[in-house]
Amino acid sequence: MTWHGIGFHATMYTMKLIVTGIGDAFSALHYGSSGIIDAGSGLVAIDCPGAVLAMYRAAASCSGVELGFNQLHDIILTHLHGDHSNGLETIGFARRYCEEEGTRPRLHALPEVLDRVWEKLAPAMDGASQGGTLSTLEDYFEPRPLDPEGVVRIAGMDVRCRRTRHSIPTAGLLFCGAGGTLGWSGDTEFERAHIEWLAEADCIVHECGGHSMHTKWEELDGLPAQIKSRIRLIHRPDDDVDHGGVMKPLIEGEVIDIGG
């Protein structure tokens, strides 16, 4: 940003996406599809796959951005498939028992996802604490339902969500923050209305799983050039071919300046 006339120059902060995982559910090469947004006022995790601490260490090493689990105040969960949610147990335990203050991250998700997340975690995490009462989801996380009709403020960003076409309830996301807007498709079949919803973003991270209940590369390739030029691909199978074209696959550890 330049203020003409008074000779003052300042650098405007732009939000950054640190790509932490790009794999699909069966990947033997990559971490599960996920990212962390450095919004300038806190780190926000998009999804939480297994081996999450090793994943953050690897992404921090590649990107040069410090990504400690104790710096995460917000986790946004698109859905409950394991390649997006298996790290919640690790983060929950780490925050409760490996930190002096034991602070709880906020856990944002669609209401129908939040309603069932404890079904997944309870068998491992509902052990009795002092006093003999069973632990609950709220002992580890601060649940925050996402309303598809509304906008929620997270780390200084305006965040919206939209339900996708997937085998279980899943959300796509739009993050409007300093410098621009990031779109995140979530796991989804190809749906033109979803693309139109994401199209306002400066950068659109779109899944390209190829299988049923996922999006095929050919479907995205049929979109107008002005949308394709803003799409980056994630959630590709390990054996996917290099299709070429303008839609480049994301790389683990990559840092993307949104709108920069």
Ligand SMILES: [Zn+2]
């Ligand atoms: Zn999925």
